[in-house]
Amino acid sequence: MEVCQPLTEVANFSCHAIQQLDHKLAALREQYDPIQHFEDYEGEVHKIFAQAERGVLEEDLSGLDVDTPVIEVNGTCYHRVLRSSETYQTVAGSIKVPRTLYRNGQDRCIVPLELRAGIVEGYWTPRAAKQAVWMVAQMPPGDVKNLLDLMGNMSPSESSLARLPKKFNNQWEPNREAFEGILWESVKVRLFYRLADHFTASCLILR
16 A cells, blocks of 8 residues: 655654653552452553553554545545544453545545454454454354353454454455465364474384
8 A cells, every 4th residue: 555645743752641650650549559359459450551551452453544635546546535433342341443434436434543453353453353253153142142241352343243253254254265265274284283393203212
């Protein structure tokens, strides 16, 4: 993806979330001094660190946005049509980030931020999607929702969890043979290295 007009924004590496983390942690320790119920204290510590993690992800994800009149993707120019905020699900929970939408004629809008970050189905960050897909493969979406609520990290709805594997299946089925070929090559490589390790170990034992 290329920007037809250069960006003039200067990168800002200061992170407000991390700056606030020490202050919140100090205030929490003062509030819980002495600690009477460690479970409650542990939960509060997790909350402020998760909040800081969301803050970092929010700042850095917004940094992937491209806000300029025109961009070029694969030789096609897209014009800016809208800039608004969108909610994304990360491994630390939901974040809201401003992003810019572009369109070429009547084509469907594209979102450079989502393309650059690898956002899945316009909602999930890559790692959040990977974790969610694995969990819904092990248990019903309702149980996954209860588990996530207990863990206090991701906070998707049960319906979002139920839709995710269906969306993946829609992408998988038309390309099943190609994807299975890639997986099989990966399996063969792992099997080769395991056999090689086993052979080396056997030689050492015989010696």
